[in-house]
Amino acid sequence: MNTPITVIGGGLAGLTAAIAAAEVGVPVRLHEAHQTLGGRGRATQPPHVAHEGAHVFYADGPHYTWLKERGFVAGLGWPGLGDAMTLRFRADGELRRLPPIGMLRAQVRARLTAPVDLDFHTWAAGHWGEHTATQMANAISVVTYDADTGRLSAAYVWELFQRVLGPNVPAVRWVRGGWQRTIDRMADRARELGVVVETGVRVETLPSDGPVVVATDLDSARRLLGDDSLQGTSGFAALLDIAVPRDRRDRFLVFDLDEGGFHECYSAQDDSVAPAGESLFQLQMPVRAGETRDAAHARLSRFADLAVPDWSSRKTFHRTSTAKKRTGALDLPGTTWRDHPAIDRGDGVFLAGDMVAAPGMRGEISINSAITAAAGAVAAVRKTAGARTGPA
Template structure:
């Protein structure tokens, strides 16, 4: 039977869209190029279950409420009560209390058309401004968040420090499995290892990257700035390890976390899983980013090299969502609606939210548009649903 809706991409965005569309009674097919659903939310197989993409859910966001009302919230753990080790202004130590005080004293709103750094320098001294810019790396992954729109950076700073972060037990694949199972139970079809060479006929949601959407549509306007980041995942023996959960280099824009301290299932007994992100300038080589990471680890975990049992690394471009430069907001990003029957729902689309929340909000806008357009997907009748069963 010809589907009412085709969704290309079975990541968090595509699966969320499939569930919501199937709940409306639509006949849904999801095409996924890889061997299993998940997209950037996949986790590696044991023994070190590193997440390929995001590591935490912001529970104050609308997607968490969406999951809750469907009984789809995954098992979660909070950050362990270990200290964070921070380098700011060349000095290592605990999280600076004066930095938190400076951030709390900032105005509640920031302008869109001014850079974050210029705005900060009107409220704090230069040293404090650069430390705050370093903190915003954690919620943007950008190599220089000071160049971004002040409104964009400030909103992410406030969300990131609000304390609403939870880690999915067993890695993001735990949540992906819940979403995929619900998708299938509602009658939607997930076709893995199915790469679409061209756009299908009929209503379609491209729940992919902007680059893939651009390739499928030939639409050169499907582009928006994003960060470039080097990731390093390490499996180490835990004996003699440091007492920190996070090591954060605000000067070099590096974030390292021992995620197995929060969730021991991510590594074998007696071992740690450490995942590290280092912001990269446009032309920085991975080897240079790796040298910066090694310097951080040498200072914060002197014996780490002797404990390494496993490692992987990559340079990731356009994998961390949208960044808005001065004078732009999410409204200026590529529109979700691309025609009567085509919509594009990515984490760089014109939709609100933080990281993956943008793609999910875009998917909901896409469903709204497709349901209201002249060629809208029809609701499947009860007799047709019974026939399929």
């Protein structure tokens, strides 16, 4: 068991793989090209702690059990009742307290099964009409970051819709300090387990002295492995972070059923991410096919005007960005997560990340794939050790 496992990439997937392998006593080396660990889980420095994308966890899957058992998601924050009551839905140009009746009818149909081989819009329109199908697809763009979520597999979108907006109590959890706090805890645990962490060095060739877990984005993995088959469909969205003095007019959550945008307050459940007396928000808007970034940001700004009135004159912090190919794999009709690039690439090489063949959404895929990749790498080490020692 002295053969090392090399993990390339120090984001959520890389840290998960390193910890999972080190916990069973295998030496692990982790290489991260950036100066700091965390990948997309990184956040800006205080006083305004803004994340690069989604910063919540869903507690209804094995990924969360793994995190919770190790204390990585300890210290949850919850919005106050007053904040939670400001949930709104943008529909037909107006903010409303409840979604349209057609969407309410769909939300309670948890036992309905959607097909894999048909697009969501066609399937949903057959049940609830064209307009409702479009609103439902736009509601779930918060997960896909895709401006045409209706083109994706009906089974894929319907599962996400039920997880986020179905009749069950939402499993969403907010860790105080956000993903950055979780990342910091994972990095500390990795080092406690003896993982050798090297940052600021980009790996150009695979090491030859043991199994390797490639926990990078799919484009980087394709270049590193020289494997053009490593392809996937992902989302593209404009992002806006803003902080303003607290105001009762500001909304906590807004699902944009018209254009696929989403608005959420970071600080309602975690006052550590903004100075006292301020609210910190992140908004997103999926970029349409052929649309410029500036046009998408203009639409996002208009959406922000509804959720945070007069924000441009009130702002104390402001950041714009885009997220492209950073939002997890999307399933087109006829495909499921099992059709994504396989974790086991052969010859002791394993993939981990949010675009590979593991269940979940976005960061959940990273965790689930990394646990599987680590188990494969450990098995490869044990096989090598057994071959060296021979039969007892």
